[in-house]
Amino acid sequence: MPVVTKRKIYHALAVCYRQLSAPPPSYWHQPSADPLLAVTVGQLVDSAADRFGPREALVSCHQGVRLTFSEVKRRVGARGVVAAEACYPKVLRMAPQLSHSPPGDLQCADVPDLATVVFMEGERKRGAFQLRELMDSATRGSLGVITNQQLSIQPDDGCNILFTSGTTAKPKAAILTHHNIINNSYFVGKRMQFDEKHHRICLQVPLFHCYGFCSGVLAALHHGATVVLPSLYFNTKASLDAIEKEKCTVVYGTPTMYVDLVAERDFEDRRFENLEAAVSSGSPISHPLFLELKRKFGVRKVGSLYSLTETSSVVFQSQPTDSEDQMLNTVGAVSQHVEVKVVDEQRKVVPMGTVGELCVRGYVTVARYWSDEESTRRLYYRERWLRTGDLFIMREDGYGKLVGHLRDRIIRDGENIFPKEIQELLETHPDILETQVFGVPHERWGQQICACIRLKRGSTLTSDAVREFASGKISDFKIPSIIEIVDELPRNPSGKIQTLQLREAVMEKYGIKDVAIYGW
Incomplete structure (x- = not known):
């Protein structure tokens, strides 16, 4: 029978105390009472039309267009590579054969898979369609073919290719599935409380990135919100006009956009009594800008999204009940059905409150990069943990603080x-x-x-x-x-x-x- 001395007892108690008092590991899984959805984007459009039919779905201020959810469903059907008129010289440099090809029949060895080019506005260009004529050419028969094709599309199929922002490196083409973006956009809208009342979203950000497309347009389709597009390109006066005249309740933007908005000369002459929240993504918002937004816009909430193209957009998001500390000093709480961990240089999980690289796992992670197996391989650690390349601190309340980017x-x-x-x-x-x-x-x-x-x-x-x-x-x-x-x-x-x-x-x-x- 071993002898139990006071010294051994004190040692055991000390070990227990250190274990109990040590911070937990920087790992978090955010469960949800709502299950993941197994639907496609096309089915979401159909469902939105059935649920919100006569309600305004889209207001394009610069085009003078207003569409209901039912009308949006009827407009769906055209497929093509769409570009702004100003991009025509760039497209010609990429595919010079376009200028002497019939529309829809481009044959170029450098881009062999590209057959159709569509321009959104302006005069008709050689070798390309205009978006308007393409939309008007849809027949009941062609729409029926597309409806029948919907039956063969699966949620795990690739849905769209979105390019990374390319601010510090060459952009990469991320293939996202219906399952990725349908679920992420649903939970973004849910946490924004889009399901509790009719919201009108001033969407200043482009639709060719996850922020505008997934967190904006698709979230609105899920919950019946109206998307207001103020201008073709970001314009401070157009945005302020849209927020005021269209009685927007939420505005989406980046910190840079908000800097320009609050610096606009005629800001003080405007009224924004309907505006409830300003949402920011792209980079953390500074304390002075945070205070300026609350003062000038009169909003109760300034929320953050931490998002990556490779995670179908959002991984962390502010919550409706956040304190000023949580809104200002974090990028929000972990999104539903998502796992995160923070690791050191040896890929070991660090304690809560310690800086390390953020890794993400779950339904949100990208399938692969288009035609880039090497970059896809480097993107993941073992067990499908996606490397973000961002330095984070996880807090014990499930909120994350972005410290910086490894590449920066x-x-x-x-x-x-x-x-x-x-x-x-x-x-x-x-x-x-x-x-x-x-x-x-x-x-x-x-x-x-x-x-x-x-x-x-x-x-x-x-x-x-x-x-x-x-x-x-x-x-x-x-x-x-x-x-x-x-x-x-x-x-x-x-x-x-x-x-x-x-x-x-x-x-x-x-x-x-x-x-x-x-x-x-």
Whole structure:
């Protein structure tokens, strides 16, 4: 019989105490009382028409078009590659045979699968259809063929190909299934409480990314919300007009869009009494902008979405009952039926409250990249955990905090620096409208910090004044060594700032030679 001494008892108690007091691992699975849906996009359109038939489904302000849910169903049926009129020269460079091909019969060796090109507006182009004539050409027979084809389409079939944003790397074509986007959009709308009353959504963001298409259009179809499109391209005055005149209850945008909206000259003369919530995605929203949105729009909620094309859009989302701390300092709570974990460089799960790479598993993850097996292979860890490449902190309440992107990490003289911290500090300056921080090569330090800053109208703030403002608020080695005051920050069509373009422009201006970018 072993002897139990006081020392052994104290040791056992100490071990138990450490185990009980240690934070749990950074893993979270968000269950839901609502099961996953096994339907296709076509079936969703049919169902929406049956449930919400005469209700307004779409308002296109710049086109003067209004469609009910029943009319949307009748308009469905055309298939093609659709582009804006301004894209015609780009399409010709890609497929020069288009200019002397019959519409619908393009034959080009460089893009052998592309046969049909459709332009949304303008005069008819050689080799292409106009969207209007294509829609008008639908017959009862052709629509019947499409209806019959719906019976053979399965929820796990590929539904659409969406390109990643390409702000820091070459865009990749992600193949998403009906199951991916139908379910993600349903739960996005559910958490937004679109199912509790009729909402009108001012959708400022493009429809060729998950944010606009899945979280916007499809979520509206699920729950009977009206989508209001203010303009063909983002325009501050058109957006403000739409929110006011169409009595929108929700507005979707990116932080950059909101910066421009609240800076609009005639903002103060407008009334937004119907607006209840502003939703942001693309990048975290800063504290000053958060307060400005609540003050100027008068909204009760400023919600966040953390989304990736590779996860059919949303992984984290704000909840209706969030506190100001949760709205401001997190990207929301884990979405329904989704698993997440945060891992270190050895792929081990880290404790809650510890920084690591976010990984995602569940119905949301992309099937594969189109014709890119190598990128698909690199996307996943073992057991189908999708790598996001984003650094996160998981909280014990199921909320996540985005620390930064692995690809954006700056390593200066051995120190890990994340641009988000510096951007958030600089944007608290009353003269600074928005900032983009990134690293450029340096012979001695490896990388140095650069900040491109857009000032508010009429400001005369200088680079030296910016450094003086940052001094004492962050470590000296985090203060940017290069500060560029710019009139505009380059953006892609979805409104995200093009960091690669900024980096290349700064390197060219200062004669900096490129070197390998550090990775995880």
